[in-house]
Amino acid sequence: MTDCIFCKIVRGEIPALKVYEDSLNLAFLDINPCSLGHTIIIPKKHYQKLEEMTEEEAKELFSVIFRLTKIIPKSVGTTDCNIGINNGKFAGQEVSHLHFHIIPRFEGDNGLPMQGLVRMEVKKEDLPKIAEKIKKEIENSEVFKEKEKSEEQKKEKSEEIKESIKSFEREWQEFNLEEQDKAPNYSEARRE
Numbered sequence: 001m002t003d004c005i006f007c008k009i010v011r012g013e014i015p016a017l018k019v020y021e022d023s024l025n026l027a028f029l030d031i032n033p034c035s036l037g038h039t040i041i042i043p044k045k046h047y048q049k050l051e052e053m054t055e056e057e058a059k060e061l062f063s064v065i066f067r068l069t070k071i072i073p074k075s076v077g078t079t080d081c082n083i084g085i086n087n088g089k090f091a092g093q094e095v096s097h098l099h100f101h102i103i104p105r106f107e108g109d110n111g112l113p114m115q116g117l118v119r120m121e122v123k124k125e126d127l128p129k130i131a132e133k134i135k136k137e138i139e140n141s142e143v144f145k146e147k148e149k150s151e152e153q154k155k156e157k158s159e160e161i162k163e164s165i166k167s168f169e170r171e172w173q174e175f176n177l178e179e180q181d182k183a184p185n186y187s188e189a190r191r192e
């Protein structure tokens with residue numbers, strides 16, 4: 001998207017205090033920080049929401065977040081941070097280019113935990129029903145089936161490889177036995 005502010009940062013059309021960059025992802029300081037070291041991490045490709053990415057792209061992005069979590073709080077003199085996405089406009093997303101926040105947290109900073117984001121009234125007795133709904137949705141959805149399928153395929157592939165190694169070993173053994181039969185018997189030859 002040409003007028004997206006984060007795409008412009010990716011293309012270098014507007015400046016940003018970049019702290020990390022690789023071929024797929026970019027991290028830079030938030031221009032309006034909530035705390036010291038507040039960092040934005042984005043995929044270079046324009047997606048609005050997390051679920052639009054491929055799983056492979058998401059893995060790459062999460063791996064960068066994992067690594068930066070080890071570094072950013074430490075580099076501003078603390079141990080803790082909040083990590084999150086405002087995933088969609090109801091969740092408070094302001095820039096429509098998917099972005100993670102790493103917000104370092106400090107002892108006595110008077111901030112709220114994630115649970116301070118929203119406080120809907122949800123009845124405790126409704127929780128089992130909600131859990132059921134989510135489980136049913138997982139069963140009916142293709143999302144986890146694809147995962148199962150790809151794991152099944154991986155397993156089959158590795159079984160295939162194991163089988164082909166075994167058959168190669170068998171052939172090699174047979175070949176060796178045949179060669180031994182063909183070879184002149186040196187021990188007998190020497191005796192003569």
Ligand SMILES: [Zn+2]
Pocket residue numbers: 001004005006007008045046047096097
């Ligand atoms: Zn964008």
